[in-house]
Amino acid sequence: MNQKGKIRVAIVDDEELARQVLCEYLSAHPDVEVVAECANGFEAVKAVVEQRPELVFLDIQMPKLDGFEVLELIGPATAVVFVTAYDSYAIKAFEVHAVDYLLKPVGAERFEAALARARERLAGKLPQPDLPPAELAAAARPPSQYLDRIPVRDGTRVFIVPVSKLDYAEAQDDYVALASEGKKHLKQQTISSLETALDPSRFLRIHRSYIVNLERVARVEPYGKDSHVAVLSNGAQLPVSKSGYARLRAFLDR
Amino acid sequence: MHPILSQLRRLGLYLLAWVPLAALLAYLMDVTGGLTPGESLVLAFPLCLIYAFICLSAYYSCVATPFNRSTISRLVVIHGTGALVASGIWILLGKGLAYSLAKTTSLSSVDQNFARQIPLLLGTGVLFYLLSIDLYYVLMAMDASREAEARALQANVLAREAELRALKAQVNPHFLFNSLNSISALTSSDAPKAREMCILLGDFLRRTLGLGEKSTIPLEEELSLVHSFLAVEKVRFGARILMDENIDKEAMSVPVPPLLLQPLVENAVVHGIAHLVEGGWVRLNVKSSDGLLSVVVENTFDPDAPPRRKGGVGLANVRQRLAARYGNQASFEAKANGDCFRVSITLPAERQARAT
Numbered sequence: 001m002n003q004k005g006k007i008r009v010a011i012v013d014d015e016e017l018a019r020q021v022l023c024e025y026l027s028a029h030p031d032v033e034v035v036a037e038c039a040n041g042f043e044a045v046k047a048v049v050e051q052r053p054e055l056v057f058l059d060i061q062m063p064k065l066d067g068f069e070v071l072e073l074i075g076p077a078t079a080v081v082f083v084t085a086y087d088s089y090a091i092k093a094f095e096v097h098a099v100d101y102l103l104k105p106v107g108a109e110r111f112e113a114a115l116a117r118a119r120e121r122l123a124g125k126l127p128q129p130d131l132p133p134a135e136l137a138a139a140a141r142p143p144s145q146y147l148d149r150i151p152v153r154d155g156t157r158v159f160i161v162p163v164s165k166l167d168y169a170e171a172q173d174d175y176v177a178l179a180s181e182g183k184k185h186l187k188q189q190t191i192s193s194l195e196t197a198l199d200p201s202r203f204l205r206i207h208r209s210y211i212v213n214l215e216r217v218a219r220v221e222p223y224g225k226d227s228h229v230a231v232l233s234n235g236a237q238l239p240v241s242k243s244g245y246a247r248l249r250a251f252l253d254r
Numbered sequence: 255m256h257p258i259l260s261q262l263r264r265l266g267l268y269l270l271a272w273v274p275l276a277a278l279l280a281y282l283m284d285v286t287g288g289l290t291p292g293e294s295l296v297l298a299f300p301l302c303l304i305y306a307f308i309c310l311s312a313y314y315s316c317v318a319t320p321f322n323r324s325t326i327s328r329l330v331v332i333h334g335t336g337a338l339v340a341s342g343i344w345i346l347l348g349k350g351l352a353y354s355l356a357k358t359t360s361l362s363s364v365d366q367n368f369a370r371q372i373p374l375l376l377g378t379g380v381l382f383y384l385l386s387i388d389l390y391y392v393l394m395a396m397d398a399s400r401e402a403e404a405r406a407l408q409a410n411v412l413a414r415e416a417e418l419r420a421l422k423a424q425v426n427p428h429f430l431f432n433s434l435n436s437i438s439a440l441t442s443s444d445a446p447k448a449r450e451m452c453i454l455l456g457d458f459l460r461r462t463l464g465l466g467e468k469s470t471i472p473l474e475e476e477l478s479l480v481h482s483f484l485a486v487e488k489v490r491f492g493a494r495i496l497m498d499e500n501i502d503k504e505a506m507s508v509p510v511p512p513l514l515l516q517p518l519v520e521n522a523v524v525h526g527i528a529h530l531v532e533g534g535w536v537r538l539n540v541k542s543s544d545g546l547l548s549v550v551v552e553n554t555f556d557p558d559a560p561p562r563r564k565g566g567v568g569l570a571n572v573r574q575r576l577a578a579r580y581g582n583q584a585s586f587e588a589k590a591n592g593d594c595f596r597v598s599i600t601l602p603a604e605r606q607a608r609a610t
Contacts, residue, residue: 014528015432015490017439024442040531041560061428063529066560085431104435148561160558 007122010036010051012044012070013059013083018104022057022083025111032115041065046156048074055118057102060084065151065158068137073153075188076128079121081114093140097131134193146199150178152185161185163202167216168238169194171209179236204251206230206244220248256313257393269306276302279378286374288367297364300351305344305379309386312336316390333387341379345372414578425462426520426568429486436490451489458482462513470509470604473540473547477501479512480519480538487523494533495523505542508603511575515549517568518597522553524568526595529559547603552596569597576601 009032013019019037026032036047041064048056048070058080060067068090071080082101084090094101100114120126129136141147150161167179171191178185195205205211216232220240223229228240230248240248258264280298284291312333319332349368356365433455440448461479465471488495515538522536534554541548569588576584576599584601 014531015436016492017436017490018432020443021435021439024439061528061560063531063556063559069560085435086427104431105438106435145561 005031006033007031007055007119008033008035008051008053010034010038010044010047010053010056012038012041012047012056012062012067014039014062015059018059018083021106022111025106025108026115029115039063041067041070042158044070045073045153045158048078049153049156053078054122055079055081057081057083060087060090068133068140069151072133072137072187072189073151073158076133079118079128081118087140089142090140093136097129097136097139099129099131099136132189132193134189134197138193138197141197147197150187150194152178152187154185159185163198163213166203166213167232167234167236168213169211182234204244204247206248207239207241210238210244212238214251217248217252220245220252256310257390257397258310258313269303272302272306275382279374282374282378283371286370288370289364293361293364296361297348297352297355301344301348301375304347304351305340305382308340308344309383311340312383312386313390316387316394321391321394333384336387337380337383340383341376344379345375348375425459426524428524429520432490433486440489447489451486454482454485454489458486462516465512468512471512472506473501473508473510473515474506476510476512476515477506479516483516483520484523491523491527491533494530495527496533496535498535498537500538501540502542505540505547505603508542508547510547510601511579514572514575514599515551517572518549518551518599521568521597522551522595525559525562526553526555529556530554542603545603546600548598548600550596550598552594554593555590555595557590557593572599 009026011019011022011026011034013022016039019039023034023037026034035051035053038044038047039062041062043064044056044058044062045065047053056074056078058067058070060082061084062070065073067082067084074080080100082090082094082099083104083106084101085104091101091103093099100117102110102114117126121128131139146163148163150163150166152159152161161178161180165180169191170177170179172186174188174190175186176189176191176194178187191205191209191211195203195211198211202214203211204214212230212232216234218231218233220228220230223239226242228245228248230238230240232238258268276299279302280291280294283289283294283298289297315332315336319329321329324332348371352365352368356362433451437448437451437455440451458479461482465479484495484497519536519538527534527536537550537552539548539550539552573586576586580601584599586597586599588595588597590596
């Protein structure tokens with residue numbers, strides 16, 4: 001909360017009437033200012049980056065990006081209250097990880113309670129949920145469904161990397177670099193959480209810092225005394241660890 | 255029911271199976287001595303015919319001592335006793351037969367030498383009886399497995415019907431809750447519109463209720479269900495939905511399974527229009543010709559839309575129901591081409607509504 005006292009809020013929902021309800025409830029709070037109303041995921045990411053709201057009411061099903069993808073792209077600095085009509089997997093994940101959410105039709109009482117909790121979180125009296133966005137998204141995904149695209153952000157611009165076009169991912173401190181079609185996109189995520197979200201029959205962790213798309217592996221060559229490199233069809237060479245080599249062999253020998 | 259006596263064909267086969275046994279018995283009698291080969295044959299065949307019928311009774315002692323649920327000692331005692339009793343009866347009847355043969359024909363030595371045959375008859379009698387016990391146990395096991403198979407099939411059919419019924423009656427909860435949320439928004443901004451939407455939603459729900467029990471409805475009725483669905487969605491999505499319809503006049507009265515078109519249009523809205531910021535169109539074409547009804551639903555969609563969180567239940571439902579009902583007389587095809595998604599189905603255009 002800034003010192004001028006007003007909480008800056010963004011409302012994200014593709015249905016105008018749904019945004020209208022939330023605006024109406026918020027209008028009863030003079031210390032809240034709606035700084036952005038967005039009708040799709042791209043707009044939402046842009047508005048959050050530009051307007052820096054402290055709190056976002058975020059619908060899950062929207063054009064362009066869904067609510068979880070938006071959350072991944074805007075980072076943990078913004079408090080988020082999810083809004084959904086019916087999504088049993090998402091609701092279960094919210095319950096388990098103590099993420100605030102509202103159900104449509106949104107009742108005034110539930111809304112006030114969620115707003116009060118958001119105020120406490122912003123004032124630091126309640127901790128922000130510390131689950132990384134990618135892991136929340138994974139928990140909310142229907143079982144046995146894997147990631148089929150990865151949204152990345154550069155400033156206010158959003159790129160979508162389909163996993164079929166992902167050559168490999170490389171860990172870089174708190175980020176992963178996603179190599180796709182000759183470019184590298186940086187994303188704030190741990191490589192382990194990316195690994196669990198990808199289909200294990202298509203992607204393999206070959207090294208502490210590398211996940212490779214198995215379709216791209218052209219060959220595996222020995223390197224030095226007892227290590228190996230994977231050579232991809234585009235010529236890139238990735239180090240393969242000892243345990244990674246065992247996994248890769250097991251796959252290639254199948 | 256006796257497995258052999260109940261069918262004439264089986265009885266015939268059973269008696270035929272005794273012919274080689276009779277020949278074997280005749281040979282053994284001849285070897286034992288005292289009888290000429292001719293006498294052996296004349297005695298062995300009627301004896302075996304008699305014994306074939308005596309052994310039919312073995313079935314009842316098999317029923318009384320089910321193989322799986324009886325101890326070995328019980329099986330041995332029951333069937334051993336049965337075999338001895340049956341052989342005993344057989345030998346007595348054989349003696350009677352030999353006596354009357356000796357009286358009525360010139361085969362007088364048959365009766366005189368009968369006593370020499372008794373050990374042989376006792377041995378074969380026990381053996382044949384035990385063989386028929388085996389036969390009955392095998393027949394009973396076969397019957398039991400056939401029955402189990404039929405029951406499993408029946409259960410499968412019932413489960414499938416129940417599943418289809420449940421699928422038919424399904425109203426998408428997402429649709430319902432979003433509509434209620436829209437109504438809630440309208441109550442303060444536009445009360446008359448809120449009331450109108452309550453009525454539209456009520457109208458749609460009323461139409462879907464009870465459709466699960468109907469086997470077919472006229473296409474016209476299904477279309478009005480589609481219209482009341484779209485009326486609700488148009489309040490939610492505003493100008494984002496453009497609907498275009500092209501329906502053959504003759505098709506209107508064709509009976510179709512209920513909830514055939516509505517899920518297709520709902521799919522077009524939920525996975526097509528809902529992901530288009532600027533909105534899009536849905537085109538519905540229905541033609542009836544040569545006893546075939548062809549339905550095509552096309553819509554614009556965003557190929558880069560976020561992955562579906564719950565995909566294709568509506569389409570899969572329609573596909574399964576068509577297959578279950580019409581088999582390969584119906585077809586279902588869903589295809590994306592650029593930013594246009596197209597579902598086309600054909601089904602037999604029945605002239606008369608089926609009795610439910």
